[in-house]
Amino acid sequence: MTEITYHQKHGQGRECVITRRACFSASHLYWLPELSAQENHDKFGKCALSPGHGHNYELIVSMQGILNEDGMILNLSEVKHAIREQVTNQIDFRYLNETWPEFDVSNPEGCLPTTEALVQSIWKKLKPHIPVVSLRLYEHERLWTDYCGNNMETYLTIRKHFAAAHRLAREELSKKENENIYGKCARPHGHGHNYFLDITVKGEINARTGMICDLTALENLVEELVIEPFDHSFLNKDIPYFKTCVPTAENIALYIADSLGEPIKGIGAILHKVKLQESPNNAAEVYPNINSIESRREDLEKVIKN
Numbered sequence: 001m002t003e004i005t006y007h008q009k010h011g012q013g014r015e016c017v018i019t020r021r022a023c024f025s026a027s028h029l030y031w032l033p034e035l036s037a038q039e040n041h042d043k044f045g046k047c048a049l050s051p052g053h054g055h056n057y058e059l060i061v062s063m064q065g066i067l068n069e070d071g072m073i074l075n076l077s078e079v080k081h082a083i084r085e086q087v088t089n090q091i092d093f094r095y096l097n098e099t100w101p102e103f104d105v106s107n108p109e110g111c112l113p114t115t116e117a118l119v120q121s122i123w124k125k126l127k128p129h130i131p132v133v134s135l136r137l138y139e140h141e142r143l144w145t146d147y148c149g150n151n152m153e154t155y156l157t158i159r160k161h162f163a164a165a166h167r168l169a170r171e172e173l174s175k176k177e178n179e180n181i182y183g184k185c186a187r188p189h190g191h192g193h194n195y196f197l198d199i200t201v202k203g204e205i206n207a208r209t210g211m212i213c214d215l216t217a218l219e220n221l222v223e224e225l226v227i228e229p230f231d232h233s234f235l236n237k238d239i240p241y242f243k244t245c246v247p248t249a250e251n252i253a254l255y256i257a258d259s260l261g262e263p264i265k266g267i268g269a270i271l272h273k274v275k276l277q278e279s280p281n282n283a284a285e286v287y288p289n290i291n292s293i294e295s296r297r298e299d300l301e302k303v304i305k306n
């Protein structure tokens with residue numbers, strides 16, 4: 001057994017990331033004065049319906065620093081105070097279009113208060129006060145954005161659900177061999193899961209629409225290419241690709257990434273991550289634009305250090 005030696009009391013001088021959660025409710029309306037009523041409705045759908053609609057937002061603030069002699073990177077009361085003063089006191093129970101000047105679209109420089117634009121504004125308010133390294137802002141549990149202070153670059157995630165059956169077995173192997181590899185999952189008539197699929201795209205926020213891509217177009221792509229064919233199917237029989245490829249969570253995530261990569265480029269964003277949650281106990285993640293696990297680690301370290 002390795003003996004742990006504590007060189008410093010209370011971890012003083014060592015690095016740590018802490019997170020703090022804050023909630024607020026606010027409303028918004030997507031409407032640009034330079035577009036006609038029809039164009040606004042075509043572009044923003046229900047989000048253009050007057051006088052707007054609201055969300056219960058959840059904000060996760062990650063901060064990095066060196067532990068002081070009290071065993072903290074900073075006092076949590078300072079963090080709470082900064083989040084309250086700089087963010088929630090200003091926008092909780094408010095109509096976002098009329099809160100911060102950057103959301104005043106009567107000004108040609110103004111931008112719609114989308115979740116992507118909002119997370120970027122929150123970053124600017126918090127950064128001078130606390131050592132924030134990343135922010136996550138949930139509009140609801142099926143849509144959130146991540147921001148690391150990298151100019152206009154933002155990550156947008158949508159969560160989808162489908163139910164499907166599969167059987168894990170390789171055709172060329174015997175029943176016994178398959179059972180040795182896949183256990184109960186190799187039983188001949190298959191079994192099912194309620195899958196949760198998180199699709200994360202990366203892109204630059206448009207300075208006017210506040211969006212990294214057309215959300216409706218993204219939702220439609222995932223719906224058409226994944227959810228519609230996969231939902232209530234037996235993957236091994238209903239999806240031609242899985243007639244010859246074992247539909248493990250890993251293979252399904254890779255197939256989804258391969259199916260969505262190019263179409264997502266077509267709507268102006270980059271597919272950053274596909275996460276497929278097969279059960280509460282297992283999930284598979286694929287990063288199609290990062291070549292190896294090593295470079296993904298370096299990428300994450302860069303993001304955290306900046």
Ligand SMILES: [Zn+2]
Pocket residue numbers: 028047053054055
């Ligand atoms: Zn909304």
Ligand SMILES: [Zn+2]
Pocket residue numbers: 166185191192193
């Ligand atoms: Zn299974």
